[in-house]
Amino acid sequence: MTTEQHSISVLGCGNIGLSIAHGLVNSGLYKSNQIILTKRNTESLEKSMGSKGFQVTADNNLAVKKSKVVIVCVTPAQLDSLLESIRSVINPKYHVVISVVSGASIDDISVKLGSSGVAIVRAMPNTAIQYCQSMTCLAVRGTHHVAGRAEIEERKDQALAISEKIFNVLGNCIVLKEEQIVPATALCACGIAFFFRAIRAASQGGIEIGFHAEDAIKIAAQTAKGAATLVLEGGYHPEYEIDKVTTPMGCTIAGLNQMEHNGFSSAMIKGIVTSAEKAASLYSKKQPAPSTTTHHHHAPQAHQQDSASTTTTSTTSTANNNTESKSNNKRRTRNQNKSTRNQQQQQTTESNNTQQEKPDSNNNDQSHEQQQEQAPEQHQPSTASSENNEQQPQQPQQQQQSHQNNNSRRGKSNNSRRSNTKKEQEDPNNPWKKQENNHQHPAPVYDVNSVDEALAKARSRNTHQQNGRGNRRGGSGDGGGGRRHNGNNSRGGGGEGGRRQPHQHQHQQQEAN
Ligand SMILES: NC(=O)C1=CN([C@@H]2O[C@H](COP(=O)(O)OP(=O)(O)OC[C@H]3O[C@@H](n4cnc5c(N)ncnc54)[C@H](OP(=O)(O)O)[C@@H]3O)[C@@H](O)[C@H]2O)C=CC1
Numbered sequence: 001m002t003t004e005q006h007s008i009s010v011l012g013c014g015n016i017g018l019s020i021a022h023g024l025v026n027s028g029l030y031k032s033n034q035i036i037l038t039k040r041n042t043e044s045l046e047k048s049m050g051s052k053g054f055q056v057t058a059d060n061n062l063a064v065k066k067s068k069v070v071i072v073c074v075t076p077a078q079l080d081s082l083l084e085s086i087r088s089v090i091n092p093k094y095h096v097v098i099s100v101v102s103g104a105s106i107d108d109i110s111v112k113l114g115s116s117g118v119a120i121v122r123a124m125p126n127t128a129i130q131y132c133q134s135m136t137c138l139a140v141r142g143t144h145h146v147a148g149r150a151e152i153e154e155r156k157d158q159a160l161a162i163s164e165k166i167f168n169v170l171g172n173c174i175v176l177k178e179e180q181i182v183p184a185t186a187l188c189a190c191g192i193a194f195f196f197r198a199i200r201a202a203s204q205g206g207i208e209i210g211f212h213a214e215d216a217i218k219i220a221a222q223t224a225k226g227a228a229t230l231v232l233e234g235g236y237h238p239e240y241e242i243d244k245v246t247t248p249m250g251c252t253i254a255g256l257n258q259m260e261h262n263g264f265s266s267a268m269i270k271g272i273v274t275s276a277e278k279a280a281s282l283y284s285k286k287q288p289a290p291s292t293t294t295h296h297h298h299a300p301q302a303h304q305q306d307s308a309s310t311t312t313t314s315t316t317s318t319a320n321n322n323t324e325s326k327s328n329n330k331r332r333t334r335n336q337n338k339s340t341r342n343q344q345q346q347q348t349t350e351s352n353n354t355q356q357e358k359p360d361s362n363n364n365d366q367s368h369e370q371q372q373e374q375a376p377e378q379h380q381p382s383t384a385s386s387e388n389n390e391q392q393p394q395q396p397q398q399q400q401q402s403h404q405n406n407n408s409r410r411g412k413s414n415n416s417r418r419s420n421t422k423k424e425q426e427d428p429n430n431p432w433k434k435q436e437n438n439h440q441h442p443a444p445v446y447d448v449n450s451v452d453e454a455l456a457k458a459r460s461r462n463t464h465q466q467n468g469r470g471n472r473r474g475g476s477g478d479g480g481g482g483r484r485h486n487g488n489n490s491r492g493g494g495g496e497g498g499r500r501q502p503h504q505h506q507h508q509q510q511e512a513n
């Protein structure tokens, strides 16, 4: 397998499309001139990406004809028209279609492409893919759909192998059942935003206790990275690591408990559940087109106000305590649904307001690239774009997937590579942000053999760590799967008292193949 055979195009180069394109190059897996990028309004894409050697076009058909692997990165509202426009040039026996579109099932995509034989992979990455640090969840169609059709089955397997190869180099990937892609959207794709918010909140606390904003962000972000590294590399449960930080009668437990009293874990859990519910409906209830061309430029001040309102909205500690005492899964799920419904009533209004304010897609290309380059002062909230003609009727065949379905087929998981994310140079005008050329992230150059070698090494590393699953411990409230006490230990809101046992992180237990 060579990258030439797997010529690649990214259809719909907005936020995630651009992140993937940068990641493909930063990983060394592709050169920019091997990648075709499309969007309808290509002017700014030409400037920002064409100038770096990427092939830029508005012609999706051309892109598909020149590619083996076609990554579809349009919004759910834009998907149908895109698929209809490329269906005549998709060759089911040749192409691999990878869709990152939230809520659109493989069946939905097959129907729109007019063939059940196309090898389609659903992928749910996050924007850290730009620096080869994405968690990407993959799924292919369940085998019952293609029973007895060996040729299709073979193509599907090949498509999955190609996708795993790509996304393992762009971070870490696992293969799930398709019904888990919607929950994965919340945990993995939306999830990165939740951690950004956590970093921002931490930095705001840092400013209040005396740090300059720039230092506070750096300290908070590196600390978050350190926490993630301990969990991923050490393989221990977060609560085990927390135990090592919390000196008896010390300041850490005092801060943690204060956070839990204010519903920290519960807010995160509810946010994830709400995002999953929303993700499930994104394609079937395609969003109305934006009605204004307003662009939002949030000044740091506005960010802080926003955050303040966020932190004062929590009414979760009661819910948290209530749910902590319920170890029965079904009961916990009912409670989640109830609290989420309440929260969603509120959010529907907010969401509708937000929809009205989305920027128009003619300016969209510019905003995407700006979003990847700009300072926080200029930062816009992430907004999906669509045009007036993109409002689609509801899809009767859409099967909404429940976020509660946890029957996973955990697939192959590899810590395929560690990206060197060291900041090289700072923009004097923008101490927050790396200069554009830092997109060309230093990374080992992979040829296909070295990719295979890298994956093999990652697999052998993982197999060393494949041991018992240890105890799963929920952080608090209605999340997690472990046993809970009624809350004497308020650290994390819901763990067992006393010392925790080492916990092997689940994805490290996967049979690496
Ligand atoms: N943002 C994220 O972090 C993640 C997003 N996703 C999913 O990825 C998809 C894209 O999200 P996001 O990047 O945020 O959205 P964006 O709105 O930023 O990007 C969509 C892009 O598609 C382009 N586009 C629309 N129609 C066409 C068309 N017919 N042909 C070519 N290009 C087209 C638009 O540009 P133009 O108008 O110029 O054509 C736009 O640049 C969504 O389905 C989302 O659910 C999944 C994981 C993470």
Ligand SMILES: O=C(O)[C@@H]1CCC=N1
Binding pocket: 102, 185, 189, 190
């Ligand atoms: O917010 C969204 O709808 C998309 C899907 C996951 C991340 N961004």
